[in-house]
Amino acid sequence: MTLILLIFIPLMMAVPVYFLRRYRTVAVFVSLGTTLMLMAVCSQAPLNEPAHILGRELMLDDLNRLLLVFLLSLASMMILYAWQVSQGWAFFPSLLLILGLLSGVTMLRNFLIAVLLLEMAGLIFVFMVHGERPVSVGTALGYLVPLVVAIPCLLPVSWLIDSYALQPDNPLLIRFTVIALSLGFGILLAAVPFHSWLPAVAEEAPPAASASLICIFNLVTLALLLGLLNSHLWLIADSSALSVISMAGLLTALVGGVLAFAQRQPGRLLAYAAIGDMGFILVGLGTGSLIGVTGALAHAINRSLSVLLVAISLGTLRTYLSEGSVSTLREALRRTPGSIVGYIIGGLALGGFPLSNGFATRWLIYRALPGDNRFYLWALLLAGGGVVLGYLRSLSLMLRPSPELEAEREPFLVTMMTLSLALVCLLIGLAPQLIVDPLLNMVEGMAFIGGG
């Protein structure tokens, strides 16, 4: 029953929040209350005890619980941010609906139903992505079309898996499964060459919407992929799935890093940095080793923290310092201190700069690479360097001299949030064992881990 509550509470609370959308403060408190209550329910929920909904099994293991609590805390921060800096009327109800559906995706053991819930959550993002500003609908369409195309690639996978049990010697079934998984997850995770929808979304959509797409939706999609690999070991043993993941990861990291270096628009820069980071995660996952998969999961958590930090900093900078309205860094620091610090630290963390959280978990992924694979190592280092340089250049562009000095000061709550997030990023950078050790214990229990 507790597990079912995790799905239905946010779905039900979205209705009053929708009707309260004109009273933003009330909507914020109801939404925040819901996410906090869900965190409490989630932390008390029984582990490994199945529940059933429509005849399908739901189960919560320790990794899923950690993931859900983490997602709910990210969502709570986004709600607080959206209270201070408006993200459009659709933000609060959409976020609650998405959280309910994604909780279902995380806990459902049935891949088919989980994919359908994931598509529903993805479709609700359209309302958040378009926001309330009169921006081009092309961005939202550019997101909607790949999403609708990706899901049909994943749905037949459950049938292919069932067929494999009957005909384990049929190579066509294995090939089709790997192709379908690569296409479907490739599009959803914005892996190269299916990444083109993400930069437009990150540039045009409200920052909390793009952050939730990257931090929440991508993370759950990744968990779904991991769950699939873990429950069908033949995908690892009899197919080239891990090599495909690894190669896709390398290409994604490299292209993301190089294109991040070339970006002048901060939203696109964030997207390419996130794409590059996804490449690292896929490389770690593709190693199939204990260190690699732990590094990939820890990096996914760090990526979410860094992306959220950069997104809210960027959103605040855009709102409170229109481009070119600050003449010196000192002036900018006086008016938007949290956002400037957050933007720098988040950007460096996304690029894997030493002492940041991004560096700590990238190091694990580097260590998981086979000893003779220097090509991977150099390519990944190049990708990280591209993102760091891109951020340094972007900051100098944002703070270029201008005669205007009419900007407001950012809200105190936003300053506190960005500084706290930046502190968390630095803390994890200095003490990565805070997240790596619990993850290591969870990953050790996974069936597909090949050692290392």
Place this chain on the structure above:
Amino acid sequence: MDILYDIIASLSSLSHLELILGLLITATVIIVLEDWRLCLWALLAQYVLVSLLLVRVMPLRVAVVKVIVGGMVCVILYLTARHVHWGKETVVREGYYEPPPIPALWDIFPMNLGFRLLVALLAAAMSYALASRYTVVDQPEGIAQACYWLVTIGLLTVILTRDPFKVGLGLLTFEAGFEVLFAIFEKSLSVAALLGVVNFLIALAIAYLTIGQIGIFIEEGKR
């Protein structure tokens, strides 16, 4: 509800050739014509034809669910289209929006009626060839042709337009084509209902974006 069951049951006696011919006409209308009214009628007819085709591979009640979902999707799109006066008319009448000049035939990519008709013909030929060479699993006649045809036309409609309403029609056509194929693998009512919710959400998203685009035209016109 019983009436709907009776209608579907009686219409299911149509041969697969008649159903495929119907789908050829409806999907061609969606890709070729710009008139939203005709396209919506074509979409509704397409949902009914797809359900009739699916009666051969899945229980009648599941096929009826698909007709009901199709009807709801069309109602959402109809209300949206009516809200924006079937395209640009309302904004033009209010004087906010000046329609862009009609592009010349030799402009970069002349996607006029003739071109779209040619694309539809090529798609029909390609779908026929694919269906005769690559049948996915053992299935009743017409399923593979319908699947390939609808998926191809859906994707081409999406590619050939930037108008959110038409893109939506393309996506729903693509989804319908995919559901034809998927019905062979999965026949449960719960999955059909979830696919129905997905269709419903696509329609809502398209409605939201269609209204949003008109809002942008008005903003631009005011400036």
